Amino acid sequence: MTGNRNARTREDDRPSDTDVSDAEGERRLLATWATPRTLKGVLSTVDHKIIGRRYIATAFVFLILGGLLALAMRLQLAAPEARFIGPDRYNQIFTMHGSTMMFLFAVPVMEAVGVFLVPLMIGTRNIAFPRLNAFSYWIFLSGGILLWVSFALDVGPDVGWFAYVPLAGPEFSPGKRADIWAQMITFTELAALAVAVELVATILKQRAPGMSLDRIPVFVWAMLVTSFLIIMAMPAIMIASSTLILDRLVGTQFYNPAEGGDALLWQHLFWFFGHPEVYIIFLPAVGMVSTIIPTFAGRPIFGYLPLVMALIATGILSFGLWVHHMFTTGLPRLGESFFTASSMSIAIPAGVQIFCWIATLWAGRPQLKTPLLFVCGFIFTFVLGGMTGVMVASVPLDTQVHDTYFVVAHFHYVLIGGALFPLIAAVYYWLPKVSGRMMSERLGRIVFALIFLGFHGTFFPMHFLGLMGMPRRVYTYQPEMGWGGLNLFVSLSALVLAAGFLLFFIDAIRSARSGPLAGPNPWNAPTLEWATSSPPPAYNFRRIPVVTSANPLWDNGETLPVAGGLNIDRRELLVSSVVEALPEARESSPTDSIWPFWAAMATSILLITSIFTPWAVVWGSIPVAITLIGWFWPKGEPEDEA
């Protein structure tokens, strides 16, 4: 409709999608964008949907593995002085559980949902830098395999997911365990940073014409803020893990107090990343909630602007909280008080969001389908976790509960309640878009009941255990401590929680194979991803939609205006302006390539062998350079001549 006029910046004699019939256009678009079903196709695809799906599936496999570790820990802790698991294995298990859940599940899965959904929600044909996206997945997979193969070989890291020095330093953790942890960090951060850069570029420059900043779906806003958080927070942990590796392998003394290093430096660097990390997980989840609620309330979100402002405010504040993980390290009182105030103030943007959601539900006509059930479970649980968050933000109060099971309860409330519940809601909500088939509403209710009850049965008593003096990260406790009864109850509840997840996975797999067909928009949702078929074709949209409101599918009815003029025989995207999303140019989108895969393999070999010899950095860079040259070799696109 529009677009043609603005987008055509160069004369081009090849046909655009306005020159041929619909059927012919779709056939040729498919030929241009589809991934061949061969092994080479699998390894070279750059389709954001295939990579996003792969990323999500892999992350869920890590969730299952991390969950099994949690069950192993609950078995050991079910009775005092139990001897199912010895201290060495137990320390590996809780380190693996934390590292897997944070680095291999929570962050990747949220980014992966963004990789799949963002291009669809903003109406473009692929993510920006799609080859980097492919590279990111292979790096993530290598990092995960490195960690889990090490664990299987009994050299899994055993110093906690936070790897405090000097315990993780060369003197107290000889062997390769801590190196494997630190290098796994390098892998996952590299992968996360790559996706963050892609998402920022995609969101700022590839939005459908007319999707000005105030019409971006809230989930996309959340992914934008999250991506900026990743870009600003991850370098801190990469510096931390790299200096730790240098201390361990090359003999530097960053963290050795005997040689003028400082043990607390590690904690500052780690938590400067570690606290934003929580919001890197949480913000996409609230974006999901803000997207799901309007659909099931049947009305637009209440308070779009305050919600977006709250996301940005949370993102900014998240960099001013890290010291609240260090309230017991004897830092100056005045500084600590500042961090009490900043930590508590984050309750305000959180409150804004919660009140806006409740207002949306109040004003709408809520249909309690499974996604909304999980969203309600999320509000119930997350607000409770937020309350204990306010408690641990108080310096004096924290000196009693820090590093106890109270904190274990707190962060599982905010991470499972605050991020995993919305993620499950998102799976029920968007899986029909991914697979084209619905999940079971009946099973969904049972899954919700099991997970909700199992969760609270597992984690609520931990508040009491913490107040009763039970420290974290203990592989056992003595019978006279009086913690046995509650621990047994917790362990039994964990089985209920696990049963809920088992049923959830069964339902997801069953539905993807044989669920009822979904159609393009089963929930009557307002955002653009529902404007294309389920599952979407390789090119996402037959024509690029033109957006005239924040809820295009509700406000435009059946006939969404579209923009034409993109080439159909060559991968092309529409680039638009940052603020108003006015079409600016047609841009080539990279074709499939095997080089990102080889580059990821070369990088993995370099990183893994560098654990054993520093020379790997020198020799390993040669294959990396070769693969990168292959990757960036000129492709003969119009831009090359410009």
Add this chain to the structure above:
Amino acid sequence: MIARRGVPLPALLALPLLPGCTGMQSSLDVGGPAAGELRLLIVSFTVICGIVWLLVVATLGWALLRRRPAGTGARTQRQLTWAVSLSVAATAIIVAGLTTLSFLATRSLGGGDGEIEVVAVGQQWWWQFLYPREGFQTANELHIPVGRTVRIRLESADVIHSFWVPSLSGKMDMIPGRTTALTLKAERPGVYRGQCAEFCGLQHSHMGFTVIAEDDVSYRKWLTGQAQPARPAATEEIRAGQAVFLAKPCAACHTIRGTTAVGTAGPDLTHIGSRRSIAAGLLETTRGTLAAWTADPQTLKPGTTMPLVPLTSIELRQVAVYLESLK
């Protein structure tokens, strides 16, 4: 007394939420003013946050289940804007109030100088306590006089540990290369259990200690006793046990003042028989546990730095009798 301030009425509402949170290491089972202050803070926060949470959940339930009139107009939108704005304002006020409450607690907890100073050194996986003025050291058992402020200087010999006696005070980390401090004050005589609260390796789980708060007379008596060298062997069996101890590798790691055992890697054993527990709170001190610990430390506490020293059964009994005699 701790109850000086009384428990505010709303705090009573929270009591059902904190069932049975008592026990030998509970932060709610208070033995001193600092822990009392902190318990009050915990209860106040729990009550206020609990009420807020109930309100939010009730509103959510109402929003979901309320009966809906036909049509919603601009009036509803305006009402909602007011409701949301007021709720956010209320959140800000509550948060500011809680922050103030927290600051006030920090101020009144103070810290400052104590009348007595003790040095606590965290070691993998036991506690070394030094009484600098009297010039002796002991392990895993701290004695303090009731009603007096004791300043504990906290150090670490290896990795980060955290000193925590929930019934008396909050925790404070022991960080290699730095010195931190904590004040303890007990209001009533008693035995309070403490435990390491920062993950410190294989036996983090078995790194407990006891604080014994006693009246001034008993405390002075204890100090005098501890400052003495080990009592001389009184019987043939004890003498034999001492000979075994000094001849075997035991003496390389442990000190028994008054003998030739001057090792410093492990706890000072000069008065081990007077301590309530061995192996950092793992076992009650009896002749049997001393023998068991000496015979097989790696099974009782896997990973402990105490090695297995091969002894014959007679030697083992003699050593246990000797150690037990070191009152």
